[in-house]
Amino acid sequence: MLRYIVRRILISIPLLIVGSFLVFGLVQGMGDPLGEWKLQKPRSPQEIELAYQQTGYNDPFFERYVNWAGGFVTGDWGKSVIPGSGSKDVKEEVFHGLWTTARLVIGAEVLALLIGMAIGVIGAVRQYSIFDYSATGVAFVLFSMPVFCIGLMLKSAAIPFNDFLQSLGMERWITTAGPPPGGFSGGFGHQIGQYVGTFLLPTLSLLAIQFALYSRFQRASMLDVLGQDYVRTAQAKGLSSGRVIFRHAFRNGLIPVITVFAVNFGQLIGGAVITETVFNWSGMGRLLIRSINEKEPYMVLGVVMVTAIAVVISNLIADILYAYLDPRIRLG
Amino acid sequence: MADPVTTTTAAPSATAAAGLDIAKPRKQWQVILRRFFRHRAAIGGLIIFVLLILFIFVGGAIWKYQAADLNLGRYKAPSGDHPFGTGQIGDDLFAKVIRGTGFSMQIAMVAAALNTILGVVLGSLAGYYRGWVDSAVSRLTDLVLVIPTFLIAAVLSRGTFSTEEIARGGGASNWFQVAIILGFTNWMTVSRTVRGMVLSLREKEFVEAAKALGGGPTRVIFRHILPNTMDVVIVNATICVAQAVLLESALSFVGLGVKYPDTSLGLLINENQNELIVHPWLFYFPFLFIVLISLSVNFIGDGLRDAFDPRQKRVRA
Numbered sequence: 135m136l137r138y139i140v141r142r143i144l145i146s147i148p149l150l151i152v153g154s155f156l157v158f159g160l161v162q163g164m165g166d167p168l169g170e171w172k173l174q175k176p177r178s179p180q181e182i183e184l185a186y187q188q189t190g191y192n193d194p195f196f197e198r199y200v201n202w203a204g205g206f207v208t209g210d211w212g213k214s215v216i217p218g219s220g221s222k223d224v225k226e227e228v229f230h231g232l233w234t235t236a237r238l239v240i241g242a243e244v245l246a247l248l249i250g251m252a253i254g255v256i257g258a259v260r261q262y263s264i265f266d267y268s269a270t271g272v273a274f275v276l277f278s279m280p281v282f283c284i285g286l287m288l289k290s291a292a293i294p295f296n297d298f299l300q301s302l303g304m305e306r307w308i309t310t311a312g313p314p315p316g317g318f319s320g321g322f323g324h325q326i327g328q329y330v331g332t333f334l335l336p337t338l339s340l341l342a343i344q345f346a347l348y349s350r351f352q353r354a355s356m357l358d359v360l361g362q363d364y365v366r367t368a369q370a371k372g373l374s375s376g377r378v379i380f381r382h383a384f385r386n387g388l389i390p391v392i393t394v395f396a397v398n399f400g401q402l403i404g405g406a407v408i409t410e411t412v413f414n415w416s417g418m419g420r421l422l423i424r425s426i427n428e429k430e431p432y433m434v435l436g437v438v439m440v441t442a443i444a445v446v447i448s449n450l451i452a453d454i455l456y457a458y459l460d461p462r463i464r465l466g
Numbered sequence: 467m468a469d470p471v472t473t474t475t476a477a478p479s480a481t482a483a484a485g486l487d488i489a490k491p492r493k494q495w496q497v498i499l500r501r502f503f504r505h506r507a508a509i510g511g512l513i514i515f516v517l518l519i520l521f522i523f524v525g526g527a528i529w530k531y532q533a534a535d536l537n538l539g540r541y542k543a544p545s546g547d548h549p550f551g552t553g554q555i556g557d558d559l560f561a562k563v564i565r566g567t568g569f570s571m572q573i574a575m576v577a578a579a580l581n582t583i584l585g586v587v588l589g590s591l592a593g594y595y596r597g598w599v600d601s602a603v604s605r606l607t608d609l610v611l612v613i614p615t616f617l618i619a620a621v622l623s624r625g626t627f628s629t630e631e632i633a634r635g636g637g638a639s640n641w642f643q644v645a646i647i648l649g650f651t652n653w654m655t656v657s658r659t660v661r662g663m664v665l666s667l668r669e670k671e672f673v674e675a676a677k678a679l680g681g682g683p684t685r686v687i688f689r690h691i692l693p694n695t696m697d698v699v700i701v702n703a704t705i706c707v708a709q710a711v712l713l714e715s716a717l718s719f720v721g722l723g724v725k726y727p728d729t730s731l732g733l734l735i736n737e738n739q740n741e742l743i744v745h746p747w748l749f750y751f752p753f754l755f756i757v758l759i760s761l762s763v764n765f766i767g768d769g770l771r772d773a774f775d776p777r778q779k780r781v782r783a
């Protein structure tokens with residue numbers, strides 16, 4: 135087991151190297167990160183020269199990449215290239231974004247998975263029932279909608295709701311600016327209220343699409359499994375239908391859902407770009423978009439590397455789970 | 467997956483009752499079409515899709531206003547003269563939605579075609595040759611998953627490439643660029659699925675027979691293996707179309723997608739997202755058309771999947 139994990143991590147290292155090199159090249163292709171800074175106000179040639187020197191932009195491309203990679207491995211992820219007070223530490227920024235995004239994504243994804251699995255299993259067991267038809271219909275409509283539209287509509291619905299609360303003399307409960315920087319304040323009940331008000335809308339808009347997706351996968355794989363001989367054998371042995379569904383069928387029906395979950399989860403940890411943009415959360419996704427717009431090579435690389443590591447780890451966990459769910463699958 | 471051998475189904479008893487001695491067998495595609503046309507949701511999807519195509523071509527040709535018309539009166543609510551109302555600069559939203567739907571469809575079709583071709587080629591190579599080819603394709607898949615689509619879009623849309631083109635006064639159309647980006651970043655599901663099917667098909671007797679008769683790899687893959695994956699490929703292609711419509715709108719929403727003078731439904735929503743509360747029609751009509759495209763294509767795909775599945779005995783209502 136340990137050997138398997140170590141081997142999997144080792145074979146993903148070339149992926150990280152090639153990926154980061156390509157990203158480095160792509161950011162380079164966008165142009166000079168200091169271009170705008172130079173135009174902001176008249177700068178002396180010495181000042182410009184110093185700025186380029188500090189950011190390493192005088193070095194050849196390849197050398198700069200190797201320097202960055204060496205720094206990344208030893209924990210120095212670099213600084214944003216804009217000189218002066220605007221310069222920020224990449225590691226600090228990325229981990230701040232990761233903390234913001236992870237809090238949102240983990241909750242929303244786990245909820246989506248649980249709801250999706252429940253709906254998928256019921257839909258498969260009671261195929262062609264009214265429940266199945268309505269669940270299918272809702273799922274289709276939901277994943278035919280762009281995420282940002284669901285977000286924008288939720289946001290616009292929250293305004294009259296908040297107005298209504300205010301008219302009753304209460305606080306404007308639902309907020310759309312991410313978690314407050316200083317943490318939640320007030321008594322315990324008040325903090326819970328604030329927490330729910332902050333997380334409600336982004337969680338709902340992530341949930342809406344994701345649970346629809348999981349429920350479709352769960353339903354399809356359950357239908358597949360329920361038609362198999364060993365399920366009929368279990369039924370013929372006289373086991374209760376609950377036992378057959380949960381102990382025999384459900385376990386095997388989980389594998390496709392876990393695959394989709396792993397891919398989604400890894401990518402969302404790297405930033406729920408659209409949801410964060412709509413609800414003004416300063417997470418990984420918005421950091422990525424901002425850094426792309428500012429042509430910040432090290433910042434983009436920081437986000438991409440953390441995303442890549444998250445994808446690698448979540449796929450690894452998915453593979454370990456396969457072996458646990460279906461003992462015929464061997465790791466190795 | 468369809469049976470490799472052409473399946474024929476006994477004709478219904480109605481023909482026998484009509485006094486015919488020999489029931490005429492149906493071809494496989496006839497069976498599939500019959501199943502598809504009994505799938506109500508799929509037919510609904512197909513009708514909406516055809517109406518959307520008519521909306522783009524006929525609507526664009528006969529509608530009295532053009533998307534470029536201005537000063538028709540600002541922020542008019544939907545009425546007989548302007549069915550979808552007017553926007554900030556007095557532009558007719560109906561004309562703009564016709565144009566945007568056209569661009570969104572174009573992008574989705576080109577992107578889905580590219581997704582499907584890439585996915586089928588890479589997936590069948592990986593599944594047929596296995597070994598290092600398979601590893602190479604799956605490493606490539608990982609790589610594309612790791613590099614953010616937004617970054618590629620940003621490089622192509624605001625990098626050195628496009629600014630030079632704009633300076634020269636032209637260059638590749640922007641909608642085409644967006645379609646290519648989406649085409650190159652969303653083929654992974656198709657290739658995984660095709661790979662899995664080819665892995666099992668290559669061990670079948672008919673493939674062995676084709677090889678024994680002297681068929682080379684190209685012939686075996688294209689003439690014998692791939693036709694048996696077509697059902698799944700077609701269903702996946704419809705899913706790619708629906709995804710491309712949504713991805714395009716997401717890219718346009720963060721400002722990395724389609725740009726003026728081209729347009730798209732996503733761009734229309736991006737321009738009007740702050741109008742949602744005061745002038746809701748500016749948001750809801752483009753939104754409605756995105757959902758219509760995506761939903762109709764999803765329903766068609768679902769109907770095709772059910773129609774292709776030989777295990778399917780009951781026809782879904």
